[in-house]
Amino acid sequence: MSLNAESTAFRSALEVIRAVEPRVADAIGAELADQRESLKLIASENYASPATLLAMGNWLSDKYAEGTVGRRFYAGCQNVDTVEALAAEHARQLFGAAHAYVQPHSGIDANLVAFWAVLADRVESPALKKAQVRQVNELTEADWFALRRELSNQRMLGMSLDAGGHLTHGFRPNISGKMFDQRSYGTDPATGLIDYDKVAEAAREFKPLILVAGYSAYPRKVNFRIMREIADEVGATFMVDMAHFAGLVAGKVFTGDFDPVPHAHIVTTTTHKSLRGPRGGMVLCGPELADQVDRGCPMVLGGPLPHVMAAKAVALAEARRPDFADYASRIVANAQALAEGLLRRGAKLVTGGTDNHLVLIDVSGYGLTGRQAEQALLDSGIVTNRNAVPQDPNGAWYTSGIRIGTPALTTRGLGGAEMDATAELIHTVLTQTAPGSNPDGTPSKAKYVLDPAVADKVSRQANELLTGFPLYPAVDLG
Numbered sequence: 001m002s003l004n005a006e007s008t009a010f011r012s013a014l015e016v017i018r019a020v021e022p023r024v025a026d027a028i029g030a031e032l033a034d035q036r037e038s039l040k041l042i043a044s045e046n047y048a049s050p051a052t053l054l055a056m057g058n059w060l061s062d063k064y065a066e067g068t069v070g071r072r073f074y075a076g077c078q079n080v081d082t083v084e085a086l087a088a089e090h091a092r093q094l095f096g097a098a099h100a101y102v103q104p105h106s107g108i109d110a111n112l113v114a115f116w117a118v119l120a121d122r123v124e125s126p127a128l129k130k131a132q133v134r135q136v137n138e139l140t141e142a143d144w145f146a147l148r149r150e151l152s153n154q155r156m157l158g159m160s161l162d163a164g165g166h167l168t169h170g171f172r173p174n175i176s177g178k179m180f181d182q183r184s185y186g187t188d189p190a191t192g193l194i195d196y197d198k199v200a201e202a203a204r205e206f207k208p209l210i211l212v213a214g215y216s217a218y219p220r221k222v223n224f225r226i227m228r229e230i231a232d233e234v235g236a237t238f239m240v241d242m243a244h245f246a247g248l249v250a251g252k253v254f255t256g257d258f259d260p261v262p263h264a265h266i267v268t269t270t271t272h273k274s275l276r277g278p279r280g281g282m283v284l285c286g287p288e289l290a291d292q293v294d295r296g297c298p299m300v301l302g303g304p305l306p307h308v309m310a311a312k313a314v315a316l317a318e319a320r321r322p323d324f325a326d327y328a329s330r331i332v333a334n335a336q337a338l339a340e341g342l343l344r345r346g347a348k349l350v351t352g353g354t355d356n357h358l359v360l361i362d363v364s365g366y367g368l369t370g371r372q373a374e375q376a377l378l379d380s381g382i383v384t385n386r387n388a389v390p391q392d393p394n395g396a397w398y399t400s401g402i403r404i405g406t407p408a409l410t411t412r413g414l415g416g417a418e419m420d421a422t423a424e425l426i427h428t429v430l431t432q433t434a435p436g437s438n439p440d441g442t443p444s445k446a447k448y449v450l451d452p453a454v455a456d457k458v459s460r461q462a463n464e465l466l467t468g469f470p471l472y473p474a475v476d477l478g
């Protein structure tokens, strides 16, 4: 039998790796088998194309390329320039952005680049001007000390964690919370939706330097036009972290007021979630912040990863094709079908549904914590993650929610009928799981009781659901 190009490429790569460290080759092969078998509902994961994956496994990785295209601190960067320029060009075209910086190694790194670009623009530059010097090395010790204090005394207003915000938006365990004095806006307890009047109120009172929008667990659209008006009113820089929903922006599901790019001063994203590229990050902005953003490396980033930028260029080229818009709209249609299937069976959903790629189930309705539900589902072949719900009584560790998302299963080709079947499987597991108790008889937030026969049966059904939708269908590892 003659092998197709994809099978040949991956088989050959594994053969070469196996000759050095067979256990790594085995783990790579096993990962494909595991991914093929699991009903992956993790909202932040996806399956990148073989072309994207292969673009990462080569000698572009060997090159140091600090600096930016055409302005490197190392010689011999012409090919890195080619791939970085291509990735940036595709990103600008895809999102309609004036400037794209494609070096960030992840979403967290992209946010750090954005924060420091804004701090440099709004705090450092005016201080340099005032001291009549061109760069920080020329400041006196006293002026430098004063500037450092000022840089670390700025304010950020972002979405609260339990409303779906992200740790990098000024929360204490993350560096952003140590850098900024942070306040949060939440959601309306009655509707679960962002209350823009409350956001405006908080902004007027707190006067942040940066207003951040974006989330990892909010199942609704955000009106970025209104958020920009709030930022303008209080003189804040408006930043949107679209890490989760960049694919929906790229695929023109989120347009007009819901497209962050025309409204924000600066937009950050990951490239591996709904955008379906390699693991990585990216920053988009207008010409005003472009120079500061381009200082990301070595300001906060280590040397660029040229092989990953090559993969970003490939994935962004894919996202510019017409079929990506179809993919993006199917992601949302699938999330809505899943939400409807769950609601029809009696599940309680945060905000009562979804208009993006994710659904947040409040599992307190099943008498469970998020942790119990997550483990019971995992036992049954359904991969999700627990997540806090607004005003979560169980905190961020045990939680009361399960977050599920459709980007990955949509890539495999599953549609509305399969989403309804998935809702049935989830509902079956959650109704059949009972909370467990501690040895002393008190209720446990982690232990649970699920008949293994039920878990087995659901696992088999989940697997059957996937058989018609092979993952990496052209890849046969033999």
Ligand SMILES: *Cc1c(COP(=O)(O)O)cnc(C)c1O
Residues within 6 Å of the ligand: 044, 105, 106, 107, 108, 109, 166, 168, 214, 215, 216, 241, 242, 243, 244, 270, 280, 281
């Ligand atoms: C996932 C995510 C990040 C972090 O991305 P990494 O690539 O894991 O660093 C940042 N912000 C938001 C909103 C996210 O959802």
